[in-house]
Amino acid sequence: MNDAFEEFGVLIANETKKIDQFDLTMQQDLILAYIAKHLNVTANEIAHSFGITKSAVSQVLSKLEQNKMIVRAVNPQNKRESFISLGENGEKYVSLLQELDIKLIKNYYSKVNLDDLTHMTRTMEKINEVIKEENETTQKKGTLHRE
Template identity: 50%
Template structure:
């Protein structure tokens, strides 16, 4: 029985890998920003969580606040992010997209739109919904087991 799960898991890994390969081919302008994987992941997190704090980023990615500060410093120098002081705690700041970050977010949105129109629209919404529910369930199980 475990062998069946292993086969499915391997197929899932391969499908996700191929999905990202194809998606990235369609989003080549994004590559021109030359972001590291960590910079890109943190920037995507900030895009989805405007006004986030560095501590929240560190907790989400399970990395040190020092590592987050280094990435944020580099993103800030390149105007991908801006920081606004927290009026209730002047030692911390809220992080928002900066000028370049907004351009980057627009490119992501355009790439997503193209991908949805070209590929996702060929799959039934119910099938996509089932896939999302399964991935959310797996993610939830990962989180539960990592918190224990």
């Protein structure tokens, strides 16, 4: 399965060149995608969702903010907290991702049997659930050991 994912990445490399110009790390990309999907998200929410420290999130957010990928706005209810949303370049990045999705659907996914795509999607969802459960178990064990 890993080999198939790697080959997929190689095969669509030409399609992703516009996105590559943003030179994001995988963690920056994942956090940016999370911000795009969640309105008025906070650094604490990102840290919790990714299972990483707020300090690690802050480092990534600082870099994204420097590159105008995100903007921060002070939470009027809690001045010590900021809401994070897409900045000018973040909007461009997400727009390019959406264009890529449409192109992949039109040029490739639409040529694969719908049942096969549905099965693949369900399988990935099941794998994601197993990973989430494993991460939750690991986090709980870590909490128990610290107490």
